[in-house]
Amino acid sequence: MYSQQDLDDAVASGVITAEAANALRAHIEGQRSTAIPDEEQFRLITGFNDIFVSIAAAILLFAVGWIGQSIGQASNLTIDPRGPTFVAxxxxxxxSWGLALYFTAKRRMALPSILLLLAFVGGVFATAMFxxxxxxxPDQVNGNDKLGGVLGAVSAAIAGGAAWLHWRRFHVPITVAAGAASVAGIVVGLLIAGLGGNAxxxxxxxxxxxxFLGIGIFLFAMWWDSSDRARLTRRADVAFWLHLLAAPMIVHPIFTLLGLNNGSATLSExxxxxxxxxxxxxxxxxxxxxxxxVSALAYVLWALADLFKRFGAVELNIALTALVIGSALLLLSAFWHQARGAIVRPLPESLREKLPILDRVAVTQPAA
Structure with missing residues (x-):
């Protein structure tokens, strides 16, 4: 069983030509391909070893952080006597970078690569901030929103640079979303700094x-999606993580600005x-x-539960809400392709050409 990386390595070493490798890929994919519409596949784990390595890496990172915190406290490098230190x-x-050199660059393990990327970018951000x-x-920052916003923006910029370096070296799909989150952090931090004490x-x-930033990230994700409408390359994975970032940035402000998450709702709300x-x-x-x-699920669950309660189903409001939403989502999942076809086909052709193909072909593994 040869992986895509094995073929790439064989081409790089001159064992076979790039044309021969592409022909072999096309032949194998033609034998294994089957129509799997709208599955929204993305690479998360390749086997249980991914989970095993991720758990081990998380334990190691926790230990390293603990040691760093102890060193920082011993060296008086903490924000306050028992506060955080940039050393951890x-x-x-x-x-995280050192582990990625093996588990990401050489082993190509998906889940550990995601964990290590988040730990690296998050670690750089926290290091810069602390x-x-x-x-x-610390006394200058306490209660100073203007200075805090500036420091947050600078830290986000440094984290964004770290994400760019990580992308250049490892090309993990989630890295682009981490970079986009850093850019959003820069903008929000500068706004808070500009508002001063009126944040x-x-x-x-x-x-x-x-x-506004969430909509921008959503459009950026659509740009990645439109470049791989069949969702056969890594660009589709990049778009997936961007959509996952954009969704809460769009959903939460909309419902909050409309005053729909203050704990009580009218029938109209x-x-x-x-x-x-x-x-x-x-x-x-x-x-x-x-x-x-998924991002808006909590809001609609709350709204339905409140509506059932207002109509007298106080004891069963949570159960009825779960029944309605669970059934609706399962039905939507079962008939996703049919529902999507009904939505997409009437759209103008210029818009359809930017959306994922309705009947895509995915590669499946042969039965054992």
């Missing part, structure tokens, strides 16, 4: 900016939540991405 996330980031706070003085009063403005969820569902069908539905 620095150790975590360095260890080091900057320590440099300017709390300008909460709606911040939410509006997050919504509950109906608005349901109508918005239907609109998100239609969008998810069109672009063949389920992230929007």
């Amino acid at each position: 996330p620095l150790f975590i980031a360095a260890t 080091a900057l706070i320590l440099g300017v003085g 709390e009063q300008a909460k709606n403005l911040i939410l509006g900016l997050v919504l 509950g109906l608005i939540v349901i109508l918005l969820y239907i609109a998100l569902g239609l969008t998810a069908l069109a672009v063949d991405r389920r992230a929007l539905l």
